[in-house]
Amino acid sequence: MQELIVVTGASTGMGAATARELAGRGFHVLAGVRKDKDADAIRADGIEPVILDITDPDQIAALAARVEGDPRAVRAVVNNAGIAVNAPVESLSMHDWRWQFEVNLFGHIAVTQALLPALLRSKGRVVNISSVGGKIAMATYGAYAGTKFALEAVSDALRRELAPLGVQVVVIEPGGVQTEMAGRGIATANRLVTGMTREQHERYGDLVQAITAQATAFTKAGLPAGDAAKVIAKAVTVRNxxxxxxxGRDAAVLSRLPRILPDRVLDRILAANLRPHYPAKR
Structure with a gap:
């Protein structure tokens, strides 16, 4: 029988591309979106949109009920939903810190918990979309990288818990990918700058501008979302x-650097790569 796959954060970017890639391979995809207009945009043969905010317990329960009521086996859940909130540790409000973790970590855990009974029955797979930021944390990425480091740790624990039960857990670590989320993250960073105090702006204003310029270039040079979707689909479908x-090559390189370089050396390399993006001094 045709198998089910749940993909969260399927409105745009990698999530939407992954839903289409998996539907094209013959799966029935439950594509999590937050708005009706996004549901209309993603709906297609093999793609059934479901309204899903992964921070909303009622919507997660409705998804679990939808899965439980379907006779088809669940091949995988792809935990893809996420946000990027980048700002210096000092200036990011505790509300924004908590919201970043609510979406990028606790929401994934909640969805996974709700769908695990079905995954255990089908011996399915959990695919968590992390980031190169789950291996290396650049300046102003404390909150975002913190969620991804945590997701990596939770994935390791979950993999070791579920392996004896026949459920596999896979982590995906994208580098630069051309997605709407990257653009939204840059816009959010620019908005947060305006909320800094004068002293914070003096300390971090140039740094945030440099990081934003670097992120823009990084995203522009990144892989198309469709290429990223093929890697995710491979993680879902390959036997072992x-x-x-x-x-991406950037992720392959950056994810290895913390394992082979001393912290101070890595600090200098990251600072040197960022330096060309600083605003010119008048």
Whole structure:
């Protein structure tokens, strides 16, 4: 029988591309979106949109009920939903810190918990979309990278818990990918700058501008979302998946640097790469 796959955060970017890639391979995809207009945009043969805010317990329960009421086996859940909130540790409000973790970590855990009974029955797969930021944390990425480091740790624990039960857990670590989320993250960073105090702006204003310029260039040079979707689909479908897949050459390189370089050396390399993006001094 045709198998089910749940993809969260399927409105745009990698999530939408992954839903289409998996539907094209013959799966029935339950594509999590937050708005009716996004549901209309993603609906297609093999793609059934479901309204899903992964921070909303009622919507998660409705998704679980939808899955439980379907006779088809659940091949995988792809935890893809996420946001990027980048700002210096000092200036980011505790509300924004908590919201970043609510979406990028706790929401994934909640969805996974709700769908695990079905995954255990089908011996399915959990695919968590992390980031190169789950291996290396650049300046102003404390909150975002913190959620991804945590997701990596939770994935390791979950993999070791579920392996004896026949459920596999895979982590995906994208680098630069051309997605709407990257653009929204840059816009959010620009908005947060305006909320800094004068002293914070003096300390971090140039840094945030440099990071934003670097992120823009990084995203522009990144892979198309469709290419990233093929890697995710491989993680879902290959018989014996690796525990981790990187997406893009940049991710492959950056994810290895913390393992082979001393912290101070890595600090200098990151600072040197950022330097050309600083605003010119008048």
């Amino acid at each position: 998946p690796r525990t981790r897949y990187t997406i």
